[in-house]
Amino acid sequence: MIKITTNLANLREKIDKIDKNIIELILERMNLVHEVGLSKLQTNTRVYVPEREALIFKKLAAFSNLPAFEIQSFYTEIISFCRKLEDTLSVAVNRDSISLLGLKKIFGEYVKPIIFDNLNTFFIEKENISYILTPLCEEMILALQSSNWFIINTTEVNSEKLYLISKYPNEITNTGDITYILTKERFNISSYQIEENLFFSSVESLHLEKERDVEIKILGFIPSI
Template sequence: MKWVIKITSDINKLREKIDSIDEKIIELILNRMEVVHKVGITKSKQNSRIYVPEREVAIYKKLSALSGISEKDISNFYTEIISFCRKFEGILDVAIKKDTYSLLGVKKLFGEHVNSIFVENFEEIDTDSIKYILSPFDEEILNFIQNKNWFLINSVFINNETLYLFSSFENTILNDDDIAIVLADHKIADDFIKLNEHNFINLLPYNRAKSWSNFKLLGVIPKN
């Protein structure tokens, strides 16, 4: 039975270490919440945007480089930490249609702490309070963003369908390899324009781009 006692003792010691690590993690999260709250107060005074997707992607990249954990794995669990802390700045209202894909997309982008506002059509939303819409790209959302002068700021891939996040705020922190999404012939172009050293680099064949009508930049999405 000695070996059983030794194994049990070793496991208990390891569990004590885990408990100690968990206490430190909670302490650090509480510290993060406090700082985020101060940031929220400053943003409120300046009427700045709460959700900054390009900043979040930069966090994932930095933590991935520090840890060796992939950016995808970092974002999977860190999204919830950011979401939990963000509620101390303000819970975001995101307008979506009432379907499973949209609801899953909101949770994947924003985590649990977000208000999903179900709407029949996007024209009915109060743009004074709702600053974000998550939707597939179609004629309805195109008409809305053109009339309201909104921007495409992020995207999420759910069950083989791409949903796009639109906002009255545009992304302003541009980095190399961010993707500029363009509208061509009333649809999102299959190809894209990339950023390099904060300049637009057109990756589209010249003759194809030349044949397009209604060419328009919809927004810039941070590259994961």
């Protein structure tokens, strides 16, 4: 049993006061997010803005001297809690634990998974969903080539990389962001393999391919933290 000394009691009292302040600030943040949500509703602006979230993580990391990925690990839940005032996002995922873990990692607790046994048939079924979280496969690449869907974020669970695909592209790009580009030269169905080197990871690579007159398609921009 822990002996409650005067010093320990004082420390706990200070922690309680800080916890109260944190809750008050979160409630204040929720009110502001609600106002933002009303503004977005009037202008038909997307609710989930990953480049904005990445910027928040970077700013808090600079302020606190904590690594941005550590800020992201707990602040995602605060953002998720506040974002539900705007909307609870529906995201299509495969029926497996890795996909569900990846979903929570990106969106936090407040997200609605739409479960598919095989997401490769998603585009055929034409569900009214704006987000898909999935590993990349040949069918998904083909769908991205022939549709107006974009890669907007990624996460990794147990060494498996998942890609968040959306109808809404990221609109703000910053130094260090990853650009996913698919070239006709590197995409050959007869020899297709899921490898990261199918993609280029910088705008400079895009310019080089343009100079070589290679047919390209930008699949999306991923904000870095």
